[in-house]
Amino acid sequence: MSDTEHPESDNRPSNFIRNIIDVDLKNNKNDGQVVTRFPPEPNGYLHIGHAKSILLNFGIAEDYNGHCNLRFDDTNPHKENIEFVEAIKKDVEWLGCNWGDKVYFSSDYFDPLYDFAVQLIKKEKAYVCDLNAEEMREYRGTLIEAGKDSPFRNRTVTENLDLFARMKVGEFEDGSKVLRAKIDMASANINMRDPTLYRIRHGVIHHQTGAEWCLYPMYDFTHCISDALEGITHSICTLEFEDHRPLYDWFLDTLETESHPQQIEFSRLNLEHTITSKRKLTELVENGHVEGWDDPRMPTIAGLRRRGCTPAALREFIQRIGVTKSDNVIEMAVLEGCIRDDLNKNAPRRMAVLHPLKVIITNYPEDKEELLEAANHPQDESFGMRKLPFSRELYIDQEDFKEVPPKKYKRLIPGGEVRLRNSYVIRCDEVIKDSDGNVTELRCTYDVDTHGKKPEGRKVKGVIHWVSVRHAIEAEIRLYDRLFNHPTPDNSKDGKEYADHINPDSLRTLTHCYLEPTLSEATPGDQFQFEREGYYSLDLLCQAGNKPIYNRTVTLRDTWEKITKR
RNA sequence: UGGGAGAUCGUCCAACGGUAGGACUACGGACUCUGACUCCGUCAAUCCAGGUUCGAAUCCUGGUUUCCCAGCCA
Numbered sequence: 001m002s003d004t005e006h007p008e009s010d011n012r013p014s015n016f017i018r019n020i021i022d023v024d025l026k027n028n029k030n031d032g033q034v035v036t037r038f039p040p041e042p043n044g045y046l047h048i049g050h051a052k053s054i055l056l057n058f059g060i061a062e063d064y065n066g067h068c069n070l071r072f073d074d075t076n077p078h079k080e081n082i083e084f085v086e087a088i089k090k091d092v093e094w095l096g097c098n099w100g101d102k103v104y105f106s107s108d109y110f111d112p113l114y115d116f117a118v119q120l121i122k123k124e125k126a127y128v129c130d131l132n133a134e135e136m137r138e139y140r141g142t143l144i145e146a147g148k149d150s151p152f153r154n155r156t157v158t159e160n161l162d163l164f165a166r167m168k169v170g171e172f173e174d175g176s177k178v179l180r181a182k183i184d185m186a187s188a189n190i191n192m193r194d195p196t197l198y199r200i201r202h203g204v205i206h207h208q209t210g211a212e213w214c215l216y217p218m219y220d221f222t223h224c225i226s227d228a229l230e231g232i233t234h235s236i237c238t239l240e241f242e243d244h245r246p247l248y249d250w251f252l253d254t255l256e257t258e259s260h261p262q263q264i265e266f267s268r269l270n271l272e273h274t275i276t277s278k279r280k281l282t283e284l285v286e287n288g289h290v291e292g293w294d295d296p297r298m299p300t301i302a303g304l305r306r307r308g309c310t311p312a313a314l315r316e317f318i319q320r321i322g323v324t325k326s327d328n329v330i331e332m333a334v335l336e337g338c339i340r341d342d343l344n345k346n347a348p349r350r351m352a353v354l355h356p357l358k359v360i361i362t363n364y365p366e367d368k369e370e371l372l373e374a375a376n377h378p379q380d381e382s383f384g385m386r387k388l389p390f391s392r393e394l395y396i397d398q399e400d401f402k403e404v405p406p407k408k409y410k411r412l413i414p415g416g417e418v419r420l421r422n423s424y425v426i427r428c429d430e431v432i433k434d435s436d437g438n439v440t441e442l443r444c445t446y447d448v449d450t451h452g453k454k455p456e457g458r459k460v461k462g463v464i465h466w467v468s469v470r471h472a473i474e475a476e477i478r479l480y481d482r483l484f485n486h487p488t489p490d491n492s493k494d495g496k497e498y499a500d501h502i503n504p505d506s507l508r509t510l511t512h513c514y515l516e517p518t519l520s521e522a523t524p525g526d527q528f529q530f531e532r533e534g535y536y537s538l539d540l541l542c543q544a545g546n547k548p549i550y551n552r553t554v555t556l557r558d559t560w561e562k563i564t565k566r
Numbered sequence: 567u568g569g570g571a572g573a574u575c576g577u578c579c580a581a582c583g584g585u586a587g588g589a590c591u592a593c594g595g596a597c598u599c600u601g602a603c604u605c606c607g608u609c610a611a612u613c614c615a616g617g618u619u620c621g622a623a624u625c626c627u628g629g630u631u632u633c634c635c636a637g638c639c640a
Contacts (some may be wrong), residue, residue: 015579016582019582032567039639039640040640041639043639057624064606073640075639075640076639076640078639079639079640090599132638133637133638136637136638137636137637138634141636142568142636142637143568143569143635145568145636146568147636153618161588174638175638178638180638184601185598188567188568188569188570189568189569189570189635190569190636191635191636191637196637196638198638199638200638201638208570216638218637218638218639218640219639219640220640222640223640226571237575239570239571239572239633239634240633240634240635241640242570242635242638243569243570243571243634243635244572244635244636245570265571267571267572267633268635272577279639297640320578320579320590322578322579322580322589323579323580323581324578324579325571325572326571326573326578326579326633327571327572327573327632327633328577328578328579329578329584329591330576330577330578330590331576331577331578331591333590333591334578334589334591337590337591338588338590340602340603345603349600378598378600378602378603379603379604380601382587408601410601411601419599420599421599421600422599423599425599452599454599460599460601461601462601463598463601464598464600496596513571525625529600529602531600532600532601532602532603532626533600556600556601556602556603557601557602557603558601558602559601559602559611560601561601562601563601564629566608
């Protein structure tokens with residue numbers, strides 16, 4: 001902690017939702033309690049948009065000494081499964097959120113929900129309707145025309161009670177009957193035009209309740225009641241549910257539940273060059289555009305993790321983008337900046353050559369080798385030192401030698417000198433080429449008096465990385481780029497679909513890369529800065545034969561590239 | 567006049583009737599055994615038109631424009 005005046009209040013996010021809560025607290029609403037919830041449907045993996053919601057809800061709970069429930073909104077067993085439940089728990093935990101002892105499920109409330117539905121029927125606020133899906137759509141009207149009442153709208157309480165009970169025990173086929181709320185078919189808000197409460201689904205095995213039910217409640221009915229039963233005070237959701245708030249309130253008012261949570265809507269996260277639609281992410285996986293939900297190119301939390309993004313970086317990102325009700329598209333640079341900030345501070349430095357070019361140090365004895373000390377972090381001594389073997393034959397990167405250098409180039413050129421990082425200054429004496437004129441090898445000499453000191457009588461500006469051929473570890477390195485070429489592939493307004501904007505070069509695999517030998521000690525998930533290249537993470541899952549695989553998390557900022565592009 | 571919501575630098579977020587501020591990006595410079603990091607600096611915005619007010623991003627009126635809604639999905 002520094003000596004700032006208010007060390008506590010510095011880092012607290014402030015946004016309109018927290019402002020609302022502050023006012024509620026001042027008025028002693030909810031007895032001063034703050035209880036939130038994160039309610040994912042287990043029908044896919046969580047993505048970066050969910051991270052916003054998770055960190056918002058859990059963050060508020062933490063800062064206000066409240067609690068945030070993890071609740072699976074599992075009312076549609078057809079699409080949901082236990083794999084997704086487990087994946088979601090893993091991701092929320094990885095983000096550093098603590099849901100306490102109990103994981104909640106909407107399906108925990110199937111019994112009370114059924115009783116509430118009965119209550120609604122008794123209040124003449126719900127009825128069993130025999131219209132099929134198509135008929136119901138016709139009766140619903142349009143955005144600008146009122147709907148009309150279902151012919152089944154005026155069934156008696158007794159008849160509705162009987163029918164609903166028989167729906168429950170399985171007397172009717174899928175789709176033949178639904179339970180609907182009786183509200184107003186002429187409402188300007190389509191959600192209020194007698195929304196469906198329950199549908200019949202035979203033969204699906206629910207991951208929590210098995211085959212116990214053939215009747216499943218709908219979102220609008222389930223969500224508000226689940227919130228109320230859990231004593232949620234602030235039910236925070238995304239903007240598309242704004243239209244549903246009157247319905248949320250209608251259920252809780254009509255049923256006179258003990259508590260009446262307040263629904264508050266915020267705008268969802270949109271990130272440039274990616275998509276955050278669960279449906280479309282599912283398609284990317286199922287159509288083989290990516291290798292799975294945790295493909296490092298995916299904006300899923302699992303993908304980000306495998307790519308090497310850290311929870312701290314993601315948290316910082318979510319904090320930086322803020323929370324409002326306005327539509328937004330966040331530049332990828334914001335996320336990358338957060339990742340770089342975190343990894344710059346926390347990733348030890350290593351050397352790795354991605355595009356090897358052999359260098360022979362002709363004045364270095366063949367059988368000699370040295371161990372050169374190198375700092376693991378240039379700004380943080382606590383990272384300690386490591387020893388790098390140096391020998392006669394080295395690899396440097398092809399990019400670090402140019403026979404015909406562009407302006408301002410300060411790496412190796414024929415007859416020129418360059419510093420080998422953590423090592424000596426070498427001079428390029430001879431360029432060896434193959435029959436096609438490609439440079440295949442460099443013959444250099446080293447200045448023995450330049451290790452740990454500046455060369456005498458001249459300045460050497462360039463510093464390049466290297467590895468010793470004899471000691472190097474061969475590795476596969478995967479370079480990831482944006483998954484989509486268009487900044488808003490979802491909504492490109494050029495008549496094309498998101499899939500048309502997939503970047504064919506989103507993955508480049510380099511199979512003959514060479515790493516410094518200390519990397520043999522790395523374990524999956526470890527993150528490093530490969531100096532002058534970027535941040536890389538040892539893959540969590542794969543190995544290419546006996547070669548390790550490193551995923552590029554993000555490049556270093558590259559002003560040289562900017563200069564050369566001009 | 568179907569309903570609901572939004573509009574502030576290129577991007578994201580502040581300013582809650584009193585000097586339009588921060589972050590990211592971009593650009594320029596310093597430093598450097600990472601063309602990184604760090605540091606310093608520069609550019610850059612209130613959707614429009616009226617009105618109220620000593621004073622308006624903020625309040626009022628009228629426009630413009632963007633997003634969401636017609637699942638037995640959530």
